[in-house]
Amino acid sequence: MTDATSDPDKIEAPTPDNALRAADAADGPMLAADGTPLKKSLNRALRAQKLRALLLIAPLLIFVLLTFIAPIVDMLFRSVENQIVSETLPRTTRALADFDAGTGEIPGEPVYEAAYYDIFLASERKEHTRLGSRLNYEQTGASSLFRRSGRGLDDIGEVYQDQFEDLDENWDEAEPWAEMMGSPEWLNAQRGWTEEDGAMPEFELREGVAEVLPKTAEFYEIFARFTQVEDEDSPLEEEPWSMVHTALYQDLAAGDVSGYDGPHAEMLQAADELVDSPDFETVSFTDGFEEVDEDWADPEIWNTIKMYAPPYTTGYFLNAVDMEKTVDGPQLRDEDERIYGLLFKRTMFMSMVITFSCIALGYPVAYLLSNLPARSANLLMILVLLPFWTSLLVRTSAWKVMLQQQGVINDVLVWLGLVADDSRLVMINNQFGTIVAMTHILLPFMILPMYSVMSTIPPSFVRAARSLGATNWTAFWRVYFPQSVPGIGAGSILVFILSIGYYITPEIVGGTTGTFISNRIAYHISSSLNWGLAAALGTILLVVVLVLYWAYDRIVGIDNVKLGG
Amino acid sequence: MSDAVVITETRTLPYSFTLPVIGAAGAFFGIFVGAAQGSTLMGIIGGAVICAAIAWLALQVFGTDQEKTFRWAIVAVAAVAGFLLGGLPGLVVGALFGWFIGWFTYWIGRSRYRAFLPPYLTGGQVLWHYSFRVLCGAIFVFLITPILVVMPLSFNAENFFTFTPEMLSFDPEGYSLRHYRDFFTSNDWQQALWNSVKIAPMATLLAVSFGTLAAIGLSSEHVPFRRAIMAILISPMIVPLIISAAGMYFFYSRIGLQGTYLGVVLAHAALGIPFVIITVTATLVGFDRSLTRAAANLGADPITTFFRVQMPLILPGVISGGLFAFITSFDEVVVVIFVGSANQQTLPWQMFTGLREQISPTILAVATILVAISIALLSTVEILRRRSEKMRGMSPS
Numbered sequence: 001m002t003d004a005t006s007d008p009d010k011i012e013a014p015t016p017d018n019a020l021r022a023a024d025a026a027d028g029p030m031l032a033a034d035g036t037p038l039k040k041s042l043n044r045a046l047r048a049q050k051l052r053a054l055l056l057i058a059p060l061l062i063f064v065l066l067t068f069i070a071p072i073v074d075m076l077f078r079s080v081e082n083q084i085v086s087e088t089l090p091r092t093t094r095a096l097a098d099f100d101a102g103t104g105e106i107p108g109e110p111v112y113e114a115a116y117y118d119i120f121l122a123s124e125r126k127e128h129t130r131l132g133s134r135l136n137y138e139q140t141g142a143s144s145l146f147r148r149s150g151r152g153l154d155d156i157g158e159v160y161q162d163q164f165e166d167l168d169e170n171w172d173e174a175e176p177w178a179e180m181m182g183s184p185e186w187l188n189a190q191r192g193w194t195e196e197d198g199a200m201p202e203f204e205l206r207e208g209v210a211e212v213l214p215k216t217a218e219f220y221e222i223f224a225r226f227t228q229v230e231d232e233d234s235p236l237e238e239e240p241w242s243m244v245h246t247a248l249y250q251d252l253a254a255g256d257v258s259g260y261d262g263p264h265a266e267m268l269q270a271a272d273e274l275v276d277s278p279d280f281e282t283v284s285f286t287d288g289f290e291e292v293d294e295d296w297a298d299p300e301i302w303n304t305i306k307m308y309a310p311p312y313t314t315g316y317f318l319n320a321v322d323m324e325k326t327v328d329g330p331q332l333r334d335e336d337e338r339i340y341g342l343l344f345k346r347t348m349f350m351s352m353v354i355t356f357s358c359i360a361l362g363y364p365v366a367y368l369l370s371n372l373p374a375r376s377a378n379l380l381m382i383l384v385l386l387p388f389w390t391s392l393l394v395r396t397s398a399w400k401v402m403l404q405q406q407g408v409i410n411d412v413l414v415w416l417g418l419v420a421d422d423s424r425l426v427m428i429n430n431q432f433g434t435i436v437a438m439t440h441i442l443l444p445f446m447i448l449p450m451y452s453v454m455s456t457i458p459p460s461f462v463r464a465a466r467s468l469g470a471t472n473w474t475a476f477w478r479v480y481f482p483q484s485v486p487g488i489g490a491g492s493i494l495v496f497i498l499s500i501g502y503y504i505t506p507e508i509v510g511g512t513t514g515t516f517i518s519n520r521i522a523y524h525i526s527s528s529l530n531w532g533l534a535a536a537l538g539t540i541l542l543v544v545v546l547v548l549y550w551a552y553d554r555i556v557g558i559d560n561v562k563l564g565g
Numbered sequence: 566m567s568d569a570v571v572i573t574e575t576r577t578l579p580y581s582f583t584l585p586v587i588g589a590a591g592a593f594f595g596i597f598v599g600a601a602q603g604s605t606l607m608g609i610i611g612g613a614v615i616c617a618a619i620a621w622l623a624l625q626v627f628g629t630d631q632e633k634t635f636r637w638a639i640v641a642v643a644a645v646a647g648f649l650l651g652g653l654p655g656l657v658v659g660a661l662f663g664w665f666i667g668w669f670t671y672w673i674g675r676s677r678y679r680a681f682l683p684p685y686l687t688g689g690q691v692l693w694h695y696s697f698r699v700l701c702g703a704i705f706v707f708l709i710t711p712i713l714v715v716m717p718l719s720f721n722a723e724n725f726f727t728f729t730p731e732m733l734s735f736d737p738e739g740y741s742l743r744h745y746r747d748f749f750t751s752n753d754w755q756q757a758l759w760n761s762v763k764i765a766p767m768a769t770l771l772a773v774s775f776g777t778l779a780a781i782g783l784s785s786e787h788v789p790f791r792r793a794i795m796a797i798l799i800s801p802m803i804v805p806l807i808i809s810a811a812g813m814y815f816f817y818s819r820i821g822l823q824g825t826y827l828g829v830v831l832a833h834a835a836l837g838i839p840f841v842i843i844t845v846t847a848t849l850v851g852f853d854r855s856l857t858r859a860a861a862n863l864g865a866d867p868i869t870t871f872f873r874v875q876m877p878l879i880l881p882g883v884i885s886g887g888l889f890a891f892i893t894s895f896d897e898v899v900v901v902i903f904v905g906s907a908n909q910q911t912l913p914w915q916m917f918t919g920l921r922e923q924i925s926p927t928i929l930a931v932a933t934i935l936v937a938i939s940i941a942l943l944s945t946v947e948i949l950r951r952r953s954e955k956m957r958g959m960s961p962s
């Protein structure tokens with residue numbers, strides 16, 4: 001111990017003592033052991049600590065963001081997303097821009113022309129039925145209209161196709177078309193292509209053809225690429241769709257092809273002459289559409305398409321609150337079509353009834369548990385915790401067993417003679433069943449928070465009130481009850497949040513009158529496939545729950561959630 | 566309560582009080598017997614007279630000296646009467662009734678109900694005290710009956726969802742293990758069980774490993790945006806399951822996880838995380854940080870400190886969080902219906918389909934097995950909680 005090096009005053013290395021001494025000597029800021037100012041050093045340590053905490057949290061945060069928050073955000077997005085119309089009918093959407101919906105008139109020929117090409121392409125891609133079912137949510141009958149039109153629109157093109165074919169067989173052959181439209185390099189590559197080469201050489205337009213025959217070139221290119229990629233056939237072997245013939249007619253009628261000097265120039269010249277001759281039979285797109293289905297001559301379908309053309313829509317949300325888009329802006333639906341308002345109201349009402357019955361049943365039990373000696377309270381607590389831990393499906397099936405007409409309760413009542421055998425009580429597949437089963441299922445969620453609040457209330461308060469002359473009731477109502485209110489609040493919000501989004505129990509014991517909004521959401525996801533509406537309903541429900549969650553956080557604090565007593 | 570101290574002397578109450586009270590109880594039971602036999606009025610009168618007579622016999626003729634003999638005699642007589650009226654079930658009900666009325670007679674007649682209450686209570690307060698207990702008892706019955714009813718019904722020999730006459734007369738023919746046999750031999754159920762067993766532990770593992778790390782991070786004193794992070798991590802518990810299920814269905818089908826094992830595991834892990842966070846942070850509240858500092862001071866690196874010092878102390882919390890996560894995944898049905906495909910059909914899903922479509926009591930056998938599992942889990946969590954509180958020096962409540 002007498003060794004000089006163990007004497008703190010003799011050590012030269014940075015020690016706390018030396019640092020303090022140095023700080024005194026320098027008369028500057030206080031220094032840490034390594035000579036940096038203490039404040040800076042502490043800040044650095046704090047930063048390191050923060051960083052460490054964040055690094056520990058980061059994996060989970062990223063996990064939750066990816067697996068949980070992203071799906072929720074995606075659902076919010078889906079509730080307004082509406083790209084299907086503008087993606088499937090791009091030309092029509094553009095042509096409809098000038099169309100004035102609500103005048104009761106049908107749009108002009110250009111719109112029908114655009115719609116002809118769009119629907120024709122969509123039906124080749126098998127997308128027209130999807131669009132039809134999308135529009136069917138807004139206008140009944142749209143689905144079958146699009147299905148019929150996908151087949152029927154061939155008739156327009158066949159008028160031209162037949163006439164060109166009568167003039168020259170080559171118009172119905174694949175090879176001449178390809179030679180006329182494709183670039184020589186592509187033709188060579190395509191001719192030399194075999195199965196083993198893998199992907200086919202991508203179709204290229206011949207230089208100059210797009211100036212002479214703009215529409216024909218545009219649609220032939222789409223046809224050729226589609227044939228190559230989707231059907232995996234060579235455009236050299238497949239004659240083009242009748243739509244291309246329609247485009248050819250339009251080009252020939254609109255312009256002069258005398259400047260064309262590519263392959264098959266004489267064939268094209270002959271066709272041009274044919275088109276110009278008075279005998280050539282034509283059909284306007286408007287008439288053609290009307291031929292396919294009379295509904296196309298009704299402005300309603302055009303109004304609907306125009307209304308749902310933008311890539312984002314409020315339509316799903318309007319639907320979810322029983323409104324619909326009309327040409328005069330959003331309006332309430334007819335009285336007999338309003339179902340979601342009713343469902344939301346019913347969900348709210350039933351959740352409130354469930355919450356109140358949980359308070360009524362939970363309060364006495366929580367009071368008893370918190371006023372009994374610890375041993376008996378723990379024993380009784382098991383009776384609360386056992387249902388809490390039992391599978392939800394078990395409890396729901398138990399209630400199905402209990403409440404059925406041939407179930408345990410009815411059997412006991414009949415056995416006791418309280419109910420006649422032929423007039424058994426109907427207690428399931430209605431609101432009563434849902435309320436009873438859900439009260440039972442959610443009761444532990446009410447009792448546990450109430451219990452944890454009530455066990456902190458000192459019994460001496462009530463005794464003091466009694467000794468000061470309060471009656472039993474006054475002592476309870478004025479002294480005990482106000483202190484237990486936080487427990488009621490915590491339990492109620494928890495139960496309400498849980499019950500408002502319940503799905504399984506109402507589905508099994510609710511029948512038709514005891515179902516919640518969540519059952520409707522599930523129906524739209526799995527049966528009607530109206531995902532946008534499901535997402536909109538879900539979003540509204542989510543907002544309600546988040547507001548309650550915020551209130552819960554304010555009143556109780558999320559950190560104070562306790563599980564299992 | 567048996568060790569509670571008697572604080573009020575008991576005494577024999579006058580007949581003017583005892584006989585009407587016990588007579589009223591008898592009349593109440595008489596309603597049911599009478600209704601079952603055809604005449605409610607006769608039941609009420611008969612019940613009242615018989616019970617009043619029993620009370621008089623008990624207090625006047627037998628007294629407290631021969632209490633035991635007399636009570637057994639009542640049980641025997643009531644059981645025989647029950648058997649004559651209603652066969653074997655009647656015998657059980659009768660014996661129970663006899664036991665109750667014997668106990669009730671002495672309890673009321675000898676004012677034993679006051680024994681454990683302060684002597685200064687008024688009659689009304691005593692009445693309220695016991696009515697309140699009866700009310701709470703009824704609520705406990707409401708809580709526990711559905712779960713208890715399932716168990717005997719699962720041994721039903723018939724394909725019924727209710728007690729058959731054979732079961733009620735305790736005929737061995739009425740009971741069988743056929744629904745359990747169904748469960749263990751049916752391919753559907755075994756596949757479902759196997760799927761549950763495959764999914765839940767993986768989800769639990771993910772939730773526990775990520776959740777414990779994050780809870781340790783969250784418990785340090787300086788966490789920026791603590792509230793916001795906490796809100797995000799807890800949100801899977803708050804957002805209604807149907808919304809989580811819808812969102813996950815849309816999103817997972819976009820990225821090709823819908824209908825895969827991985828998708829279901831990830832979804833279930835996300836749902837279990839809040840429980841792990843809550844239980845582990847609760848354990849860490851009482852954690853003494855000087856222990857880790859001491860370990861670091863003694864030369865342990867952070868990993869050693871974590872596994873040798875911190876982990877053993879918070880282990881009870883981690884395990885009970887894990888059990889919560891496990892039961893969440895094991896019981897979960899809404900999300901798996903949407904995110905999973907037929908290949909991921911779990912036990913609750915199979916039960917749900919069973920309840921909705923073809924109703925078979927095999928469900929009750931499964932339910933009984935699940936109740937047994939939850940009792941085991943509940944006991945484990947309780948033991949862990951007490952152990953954890955003991956280790957952290959709190960007195961177990």
